[in-house]
Amino acid sequence: MKKKLQLLSAILLISSIAYTQASTTLTIDEAIKIAVEKNFDVEIERNAQQIGAINNNWGTAGLLPTISATSTIGIASNNLEQRLSNGTTIKRNGALLRNLNAGFAVSWRVFDGMRMFATKRRLEELEKIGELSFRSQVNTTVFNVIAAYYQIVQLNQQKKALQATIKFFEERKQIAESRFTIGTAPKTDFLQAEVDLNQQKGNLLTIENSIRIAKADFNNLLARKPETVFEVLDVIEPDAGLTFAGLVTKSESDNYDLLLAQSNLSVLVQQKREIIAQRLPSVTLNGNFNLSQSRNDAGFTLFNRNLGPSGNIGIAVPIFQGGNIKRQEQVADINIKNQQVIIDRLKNQVYTNLLNAYSNFQNALNLVKLEKSTLSLIEENNMISTERFRKLAITSLELRQVQIDYINGQTRYINSLYMAKLAEAEMKLLAGDLNKL
Known part of the structure; x- marks a missing residue:
C-alpha cells in the first residue's frame, strides 16, 4: 500500500511538473500580443496618439468664439x-x-483669410501622424519580438546540438582513455580528447548564459520582470511563399516611414496656406x-x-508687415520641396532595403537546403568515423576533425534557419505588415 501511495505521489508530481512546463511555454503569437499591449515604447506612442486626437478640434483651429x-x-x-x-x-x-x-x-x-480651415486640416494630419507613429512603433516592436524570440529558439537548438555532440566527445574520451590504459595509444590522444570535451562543455556554459540573457531581454520587450520563467517552441519555419513583387507593392502603400513622410508633406502644405491667409x-x-x-x-x-x-x-x-509673409512663404516652399526629396529618397531606400532583405532571405533558404543536406552527410560520416575509431581504423586526430565538422555543420544549419526567419521579418517590417499578425 505504501509503495502504491509513493507511486501515485510520483505520478502526480511528474504531472504537475509537466503541466507547469506546458503552462510556461510561450508561442510567438502570444508574445506579440503581450508586447503590443504592454511594451513601454508602444504605450508611449499610444499616449502621444491621444494627444493628437485631443488637439484636433475646431476650437484649437480658431473657428469657435471666445466667451x-x-x-x-x-x-x-x-x-x-x-x-x-x-x-x-x-x-x-x-x-x-x-x-x-x-x-x-x-x-x-x-x-481670417481661411486660415482656420487650413489649421484644422493641419491638425487632422497631425492626428494622422500620431496614429501612424503608433502603428509604426507596433510594427517595429513586433519585429523586435520576432527577432528576440527566434534568437532564443536558435540558442536552444544550438544547446541541444551541443549536448548531443558532447556525448560523442565523451565516447571518444572513454575510448582514448581505455586505449591509453591498456597501452595501445599514447597519452596525448587521451589528453587531447579530454581538452576537446572540456572545451565543448565550456561552450555549453556560454550558450546557457546567452539563453538567460536573451530571455531577460525578451521579457523586457514584453514589459515583464526579467526573471519571468518561460519556454519557447523550438521550431523555426521560414515562409517560403513570399514574393518580391508582392512585398514591393505592399511597401509602396503600407511602409510607415513613407506614410509618415507623406503626412509631414501635407502638414507643410497646410502651414503654407496658413501663411498665405495672413495676406487677407x-x-x-x-x-x-x-x-x-x-x-x-x-x-x-x-x-x-x-x-x-x-x-x-x-x-x-494687413497693408505692410515688413516682408515677413513673403519670407515665410519662401521658406515654406523650400521646406515642401525638401520634404518631397525626402519622400523620393525614402522610396528608393525602402526598395533597396527590401531588395537586400529578399536577397538575404533567398540566400538563407538556399543555405538551409544545402546545410540540411550537408548535415545528414556529416552525421553519417560521424557515425562511421566513430565506429572506425573503435576499430583503430582512423586516428584520434582524424575523429577529432570529423567531430569539429559535425559541430560546425549543426551551427551553420541552425544559423541559416535563423537568418531566413530574420530576413522574412525584415521584409514584412519594410512592407508594414507585421502589426497585422
Whole structure:
C-alpha cells in the first residue's frame, strides 16, 4: 500500500511538473500580443496618439468664439469736503463709495483669410501622424519580438546540438582513455580528447548564459520582470511563399516611414496656406453685456447704474508687415520641396532595403537546403568515423576533425534557419505588415 501511495505521489508530481512546463511555454503569437499591449515604447506612442486626437478640434483651429465673464466689486472710504457756489459747505468723514462692475464679452473671428480651415486640416494630419507613429512603433516592436524570440529558439537548438555532440566527445574520451590504459595509444590522444570535451562543455556554459540573457531581454520587450520563467517552441519555419513583387507593392502603400513622410508633406502644405491667409483681411465680431453700478454716501451722485449690451465689428486689413509673409512663404516652399526629396529618397531606400532583405532571405533558404543536406552527410560520416575509431581504423586526430565538422555543420544549419526567419521579418517590417499578425 505504501509503495502504491509513493507511486501515485510520483505520478502526480511528474504531472504537475509537466503541466507547469506546458503552462510556461510561450508561442510567438502570444508574445506579440503581450508586447503590443504592454511594451513601454508602444504605450508611449499610444499616449502621444491621444494627444493628437485631443488637439484636433475646431476650437484649437480658431473657428469657435471666445466667451468671458468678468466681475469686480470695490469699496472705498473717503473724507469729503465740498464748498458749493451758493456758499454751502459739506464735510463728511468716512463716506463709503461702493462700485460693482460685471459683464459678459463675446469675440468671434468669423473670417481670417481661411486660415482656420487650413489649421484644422493641419491638425487632422497631425492626428494622422500620431496614429501612424503608433502603428509604426507596433510594427517595429513586433519585429523586435520576432527577432528576440527566434534568437532564443536558435540558442536552444544550438544547446541541444551541443549536448548531443558532447556525448560523442565523451565516447571518444572513454575510448582514448581505455586505449591509453591498456597501452595501445599514447597519452596525448587521451589528453587531447579530454581538452576537446572540456572545451565543448565550456561552450555549453556560454550558450546557457546567452539563453538567460536573451530571455531577460525578451521579457523586457514584453514589459515583464526579467526573471519571468518561460519556454519557447523550438521550431523555426521560414515562409517560403513570399514574393518580391508582392512585398514591393505592399511597401509602396503600407511602409510607415513613407506614410509618415507623406503626412509631414501635407502638414507643410497646410502651414503654407496658413501663411498665405495672413495676406487677407480678418473680420471679428465683438459683443458685450455690461453692468456698472456705484453707491456713494456723499457727493452729487449718490447712485448710478449702467446696464445694457454693446457690440462692434472689427476689420483688420494687413497693408505692410515688413516682408515677413513673403519670407515665410519662401521658406515654406523650400521646406515642401525638401520634404518631397525626402519622400523620393525614402522610396528608393525602402526598395533597396527590401531588395537586400529578399536577397538575404533567398540566400538563407538556399543555405538551409544545402546545410540540411550537408548535415545528414556529416552525421553519417560521424557515425562511421566513430565506429572506425573503435576499430583503430582512423586516428584520434582524424575523429577529432570529423567531430569539429559535425559541430560546425549543426551551427551553420541552425544559423541559416535563423537568418531566413530574420530576413522574412525584415521584409514584412519594410512592407508594414507585421502589426497585422
